[in-house]
Amino acid sequence: MLKQEVEDGQHSLVDPQFRADVVSGLLARPRAIPARWFYDHRGSELFEDITQLPEYYPTRTETALLERVCPDVARAVDPGSAVVEFGSGSSLKTPLLLRCVRPTAYIPIDISGDFLRESAATIADEFPDISVEPLEGDFLKPLKLPADVSALAKLGFFPGSTIGNMTPAAAVDLLRAMRQSLGIGASLLIGIDRIKDPAVLLSAYDDAQGVTASFNLNLLTRINREIAGTIPLDAFRHVARWNDDLARIEMHLEATRDATFDVDGRTFDMAAGETIHTENSHKYGSRDARLLLAAGGWTVTREWTDDADWFALYLAQA
Ligand code: AVJ
Numbered sequence: 001m002l003k004q005e006v007e008d009g010q011h012s013l014v015d016p017q018f019r020a021d022v023v024s025g026l027l028a029r030p031r032a033i034p035a036r037w038f039y040d041h042r043g044s045e046l047f048e049d050i051t052q053l054p055e056y057y058p059t060r061t062e063t064a065l066l067e068r069v070c071p072d073v074a075r076a077v078d079p080g081s082a083v084v085e086f087g088s089g090s091s092l093k094t095p096l097l098l099r100c101v102r103p104t105a106y107i108p109i110d111i112s113g114d115f116l117r118e119s120a121a122t123i124a125d126e127f128p129d130i131s132v133e134p135l136e137g138d139f140l141k142p143l144k145l146p147a148d149v150s151a152l153a154k155l156g157f158f159p160g161s162t163i164g165n166m167t168p169a170a171a172v173d174l175l176r177a178m179r180q181s182l183g184i185g186a187s188l189l190i191g192i193d194r195i196k197d198p199a200v201l202l203s204a205y206d207d208a209q210g211v212t213a214s215f216n217l218n219l220l221t222r223i224n225r226e227i228a229g230t231i232p233l234d235a236f237r238h239v240a241r242w243n244d245d246l247a248r249i250e251m252h253l254e255a256t257r258d259a260t261f262d263v264d265g266r267t268f269d270m271a272a273g274e275t276i277h278t279e280n281s282h283k284y285g286s287r288d289a290r291l292l293l294a295a296g297g298w299t300v301t302r303e304w305t306d307d308a309d310w311f312a313l314y315l316a317q318a
Helices: 014-026 041-051 058-074 093-101 113-126 168-182 199-202 211-226 286-295
Strands: 081-087 104-109 155-157 185-192 236-243 248-255 259-265 267-269 277-281 298-306 311-318
Touching: 014 211, 014 259, 041 058, 041 104, 041 211, 058 093, 058 185, 058 199, 058 298, 058 311, 081 093, 081 168, 093 104, 093 113, 093 155, 093 185, 104 113, 155 168, 168 248, 168 286, 185 277, 199 236, 199 286, 211 277, 286 298, 286 311
Parallel strands: 081 104, 081 155, 155 185
Antiparallel strands: 185 311, 236 248, 248 277, 259 267, 298 311
């Protein structure tokens, strides 16, 4: 299949997987599109804005927690290590961790080469003593680390409760792939959001300023721009729901009236009240998280939470 240039001012290429996921997601019942497609240029900006919202506690809670426990993490990891981050490491948490662990090498892994190289260059500037070796690839699969870090102790880093976007089954697959990539004896520092009062959770995913609504609706704008969509944005609204049976926040785009539109040359009909499921954000209690990690081949050796017990960091051993 030919990649098609789009006129979005960024000269980005349409990912054939985006087209396939959107079309099959709109044909499915219930309709659902994977959350990874939120993050085009505008979506990444909106997510940054979300992390600053008063209602969105995860980023500031995890950052403060990491700052507090980082010396403990550093003591638990062998000196002369390699920190391997799953994700491009564009957050403030990465410099925080590197400052106290002081690894020999830092390897950020991301599927998006542009973001990866940009954030790796920023880290390399700030940490001239650390060998920064970005690795472009899909961390959902086992990856081969650069040969020069093979003798070093590995510390995997997976912050942000990103694991919550996956179903438990997919999360276990990912944890197993990470164990394969890092090797037996490696450590993993992972941030996982806790189950809490649904009112707190709901406001974190449905803020008063409507930034999360814009983030969710931006997916429709992206579909219209990149794959010839005619979706009427004014016929959709952002919905956040707490699914108590599955312990997750769900985001949906709900049709507020009957709507007919085209995407990629096909016509779709949605009835008023019908939704497109766009994200899951699973939450885990302490035992839930330990069981998930154990199923993925990781034994928890340390666990830290903030005073309100809203967010947890786990150090685990492969
Ligand atoms: C980046 C996946 C952890 O689930 O909290 C924020 C994404 N979605 N607000 C999350 C998100 C809506 C976020 N993660």
